[in-house]
Amino acid sequence: MQQNHKKINNGEDYINSLKNRDLKIYLFGELVKEPTEHPIIRPSINALAKTYDLAIENPELGSVISPFTGERVSRFLNICTSANDLVLQNKMQRKLGQLTGTCFQRCVGMDAFNSLYSVTYEMDEDLGTTYHSRMKEFLKEMHQYNYVVGGAMTDVKGDRSLAPHQQADRDMFVHVVKRTKEGVYISGAKAHQTGCINSHYLIVMPTMRLGDKDKEFAIVGAVPGDAKGITYIYGRQSCDTRSMEGSIDVGNAMYGGQEAMVIFEEVFIPSDYIFMDGEYEYAALLVERFTTYHRRSYVCKSGVGDVLIGAAAAIAEMNGVSKPSHINDKLVEMTHLNETIFATGIAASYQGYETKSGCFQPDEMIANVCKLHVTKIPFDIGRMAQDMAGGLVSTLPSEQDLNHPEIGKLLQKYLKGKADVNTEDRVRILRLIENMCMGRNAVGYLTESMHGAGSPQAQKIQIARMMELEYKKRLAKIISGIDIEGDKNELVSEMGGYFSRVFKIETES
Ligand code: SF4
Numbered sequence: 001m002q003q004n005h006k007k008i009n010n011g012e013d014y015i016n017s018l019k020n021r022d023l024k025i026y027l028f029g030e031l032v033k034e035p036t037e038h039p040i041i042r043p044s045i046n047a048l049a050k051t052y053d054l055a056i057e058n059p060e061l062g063s064v065i066s067p068f069t070g071e072r073v074s075r076f077l078n079i080c081t082s083a084n085d086l087v088l089q090n091k092m093q094r095k096l097g098q099l100t101g102t103c104f105q106r107c108v109g110m111d112a113f114n115s116l117y118s119v120t121y122e123m124d125e126d127l128g129t130t131y132h133s134r135m136k137e138f139l140k141e142m143h144q145y146n147y148v149v150g151g152a153m154t155d156v157k158g159d160r161s162l163a164p165h166q167q168a169d170r171d172m173f174v175h176v177v178k179r180t181k182e183g184v185y186i187s188g189a190k191a192h193q194t195g196c197i198n199s200h201y202l203i204v205m206p207t208m209r210l211g212d213k214d215k216e217f218a219i220v221g222a223v224p225g226d227a228k229g230i231t232y233i234y235g236r237q238s239c240d241t242r243s244m245e246g247s248i249d250v251g252n253a254m255y256g257g258q259e260a261m262v263i264f265e266e267v268f269i270p271s272d273y274i275f276m277d278g279e280y281e282y283a284a285l286l287v288e289r290f291t292t293y294h295r296r297s298y299v300c301k302s303g304v305g306d307v308l309i310g311a312a313a314a315i316a317e318m319n320g321v322s323k324p325s326h327i328n329d330k331l332v333e334m335t336h337l338n339e340t341i342f343a344t345g346i347a348a349s350y351q352g353y354e355t356k357s358g359c360f361q362p363d364e365m366i367a368n369v370c371k372l373h374v375t376k377i378p379f380d381i382g383r384m385a386q387d388m389a390g391g392l393v394s395t396l397p398s399e400q401d402l403n404h405p406e407i408g409k410l411l412q413k414y415l416k417g418k419a420d421v422n423t424e425d426r427v428r429i430l431r432l433i434e435n436m437c438m439g440r441n442a443v444g445y446l447t448e449s450m451h452g453a454g455s456p457q458a459q460k461i462q463i464a465r466m467m468e469l470e471y472k473k474r475l476a477k478i479i480s481g482i483d484i485e486g487d488k489n490e491l492v493s494e495m496g497g498y499f500s501r502v503f504k505i506e507t508e509s
C-alpha cells in the first residue's frame with residue numbers, strides 16, 4: 001500500500017496521507033486525478049478529518065490509549081471493553097454530527113471490527129482457526145498509523161429472491177475467485193459504501209446469512225483502499241455541483257458525506273488479512289452483531305439534528321417570528337424527537353453486554369428501535385424545519401445574483417428579514433436548511449437515515465424476533481385472572497434474551 005507510514009496525528013496529517021494514492025475513481029465519467037483537491041470530494045474528506053481534530057480538541061471524547069501501542073489513537077479504532085466504551089462512541093458521534101452537520105463516515109469500520117473481534121474469537125474457539133489473532137495483528141497495525149478503517153458490507157445483490165450461489169451472475173455478491181498459497185482473490189461489487197475513498201483500509205464482509213452452497217461468498221478480509229483491481233464510482237448527491245460554484249448555495253461548504261460503488265476485480269487479500277474464509281455458518285452472526293453495533297451508531301443523526309434545529313430557530317429569529325408559541329412548540333417537538341434518537345442509541349450502549357472475547361456488544365432490541373426511529377424522525381424534523389423556513393428555502397435566487405453588481409443590491413433589499421439581520425446571513429441559513437433537507441446532506445440526514453444499516457423492514461424483522469410475545473401474553477393472562485393456576489416463577493425462565501438482559505442486576509463483588 002502506498003502510504004507515508006507515519007502515524008496520523010491530526011486532520012492535516014490525515015488529508016496528506018490520502019494524497020498521491022493510486023486510486024481509480026470515476027466521477028461524471030472521468031477519472032479523478034487527486035480526490036483531496038476535487039471540490040465535490042473534498043468536503044467529505046474534511047468531515048472525516050474532523051474526527052482527528054476532535055481527538056486533539058477533546059482527547060477524552062475523541063481518542064483512547066491504544067492497548068497495542070500505549071499511545072493515543074482515535075476512539076474510532078477502539079475495541080469496546082465496557083458498556084461505557086460503547087456510550088462514549090455515541091457521545092463522540094453526536095458531537096461530530098454537531099460539528100460537521102453531516103456524515104463523518106468513520107463508524108462503519110469501527111462497528112465492523114468490533115463485531116468481528118467477538119465473532120473471530122468464537123470461531124477460533126469452536127473451530128481451532130487463527131482468525132482472532134490475525135484480527136488483533138491487523139488492529140495493531142491500524143493503531144500504529146492511526147488509520148481510517150472502512151467497512152464494506154452491502155453487496156449489489158442482483159435478484160433479491162435468490163441466494164448468492166443461485167444468482168445468474170455470481171458477481172452480484174463479493175466472492176473468492178482464485179486462491180494461491182499467499183491468499184485469495186475476490187470479485188464483485190459493494191454498493192453505497194460510506195467513506196470508502198477516504199479510508200486507508202476496507203474490511204470486506206458478507207451482507208447476509210449464507211448457506212452451505214455459499215461458501216465462496218463467506219469471505220471477510222481487509223484490503224488497502226488503493227489495492228490493485230478496485231474501481232470506485234462516485235455516488236451523486238443532489239445539488240452536488242453547487243460545491244463547484246461558490247460557498248453560499250451549497251449550504252455547507254466545508255463538510256459533506258461520501259458514498260461510492262466499489263467494484264472488485266480479482267483483488268488480492270493476503271492470508272494475514274483474512275478473518276473468515278468459507279465458514280458460512282458465522283456469516284449471520286457477524287451480520288447481526290455488526291448491524292446491532294451500527295444501528296445504535298445512528299445517534300450521529302441526533303448531532304446533525306441539533307444543527308438543523310439550530311438553523312430552524314435561527315431563521316425564525318431572522319424572520320422576526322421567534323416569539324409565537326407555535327414556533328416554540330415546533331422547536332420543542334423537534335428537540336423531543338431528536339433526543340429520542342439519542343436516548344435509544346445510548347440506551348442500547350448502556351445495556352451492552354460482554355461477549356466471550358471481552359468485547360462489549362450493544363443491546364440488539366434497543367439498537368434496532370434506535371435505527372427504526374432514525375428512519376422516521378429526521379423526516380419529521382426536516383418537515384418542521386422547512387415549515388419554519390418558509391417557501392424561500394426552495395425559491396432563493398443564486399449566489400451569483402446575490403453578488404451581482406446591479407441586481408445584487410435589489411436582492412439585498414428584498415430578501416431582508418429583520419432590519420438588523422444581514423441579508424446574506426439569512427440566505428446562508430436558508431441554504432443550510434435546503435442542504436440538509438434537499439441538498440447534499442439530505443443524502444445522509446434523510447435517505448441514508450432510511451436505508452443505512454438496513455432499511456426499516458430489516459429493523460422490524462429483528463424487533464419482531466425479539467419482542468417475546470408469549471412472555472407478554474402470560475403476563476396479561478396472570479394479571480387478568482385467566483392464568484391464576486400457572487407457576488409464576490416460570491415467568492423467569494420464559495424470558496428470552498431481551499428481558500433477561502433488562503432485568504439482570506450487576507452486583508459488585
Ligand atoms: Fe457514522 Fe452516521 Fe455516517 Fe453512519 S451515517 S458512518 S453512523 S456518521
Ligand code: FE
Binds near residue numbers: 194448453
Ligand atoms: Fe451508514
